[in-house]
Amino acid sequence: MSEPIVLRTDALRKRFGSLEVARDVSLSLPRGCRHALIGPNGAGKTTLINLITGQLKPDSGTISLEGEDITATPAATRVRRGLTRTFQINTLFPDLTPLEAVTLAVCERQRTAGQFWRGLFAHEEAIDESFAILTQLGLGDVATRTTRTLPYGQQRLLEIALALATRPRVLLLDEPAAGVPKDESAVLFDVISALPQDISVLFIEHDMDIVFRFATRIVVLVAGGVLLEADPETVRTDPRVREVYLGGAGHA
Numbered sequence: 240m241s242e243p244i245v246l247r248t249d250a251l252r253k254r255f256g257s258l259e260v261a262r263d264v265s266l267s268l269p270r271g272c273r274h275a276l277i278g279p280n281g282a283g284k285t286t287l288i289n290l291i292t293g294q295l296k297p298d299s300g301t302i303s304l305e306g307e308d309i310t311a312t313p314a315a316t317r318v319r320r321g322l323t324r325t326f327q328i329n330t331l332f333p334d335l336t337p338l339e340a341v342t343l344a345v346c347e348r349q350r351t352a353g354q355f356w357r358g359l360f361a362h363e364e365a366i367d368e369s370f371a372i373l374t375q376l377g378l379g380d381v382a383t384r385t386t387r388t389l390p391y392g393q394q395r396l397l398e399i400a401l402a403l404a405t406r407p408r409v410l411l412l413d414e415p416a417a418g419v420p421k422d423e424s425a426v427l428f429d430v431i432s433a434l435p436q437d438i439s440v441l442f443i444e445h446d447m448d449i450v451f452r453f454a455t456r457i458v459v460l461v462a463g464g465v466l467l468e469a470d471p472e473t474v475r476t477d478p479r480v481r482e483v484y485l486g487g488a489g490h491a
């Protein structure tokens with residue numbers, strides 16, 4: 240039986256001046272998916288994530304989360320409803336420990352849910368929850384080390400831990416392994432694959448070995464439009480994809 244659709248975009252359009260960066264983009268993310276979003280440099284991948292999260296406003300088209308239209312919903316409200324993203328660049332506080340940073344993020348979630356003052360016990364709960372998230376991502380052993388001393392691969396995992404603190408239903412990962420050595424990026428994607436099955440994941444990744452190994456489905460974006468959305472084998476053998484993307488139009 241197919242999983243229900245959690246996130247849907249319908250005919251999203253966006254222009255920057257005369258440049259069309261989203262051309263009728265219609266996508267569906269089923270519950271628990273591990274979809275990759277690929278395409279040459281400048282194809283509009285990050286723009287699409289910015290449209291979905293509300294950082295950018297589409298010129299037309301709609302976005303819905305679990306059947307509810309969120310096209311006009313502010314970005315912060317989308318996060319509270321379970322739509323969370325990470326960024327290509329490192330956004331961490333280098334002088335905090337992972338446990339401190341994730342606990343702050345958990346407290347922030349509780350505060351925005353109107354539960355800021357719940358007594359000391361609630362903070363203990365937040366610390367326990369944070370430690371559980373870090374352990375789930377293989378960061379339990381380094382939870383109390385200063386973030387700046389961690390290998391870069393672990394810092395990128397911490398970015399995902401911070402996203403998990405929002406209790407996402409949809410997680411949008413913009414090049415989660417950017418800057419990470421190749422052997423470490425496979426470890427990172429192992430962790431992403433093993434995230435709870437009720438979280439739907441869409442990730443941008445340029446390394447095709449990683450994409451074909453970890454994505455259950457691939458969306459190929461070219462010049463703002465969806466060229467193809469299919470399973471990895473279909474994408475791998477599609478002549479149009481080979482020509483515009485794998486053939487060297489972008490980076491491999």
Ligand SMILES: Nc1ncnc2c1ncn2[C@@H]1O[C@H](COP(=O)(O)OP(=O)(O)OP(=O)(O)O)[C@@H](O)[C@H]1O
Nearest residue numbers: 255256258260278279280281282283284285286287
């Ligand atoms: N705020 C903006 N104003 C004007 N043009 C923009 C803006 N943001 C992005 N662009 C342009 O829109 C196009 C799509 O950019 P985007 O970053 O979404 O592509 P991408 O597929 O994520 O690329 P990359 O793989 O290099 O990260 C590019 O030509 C970019 O220069």
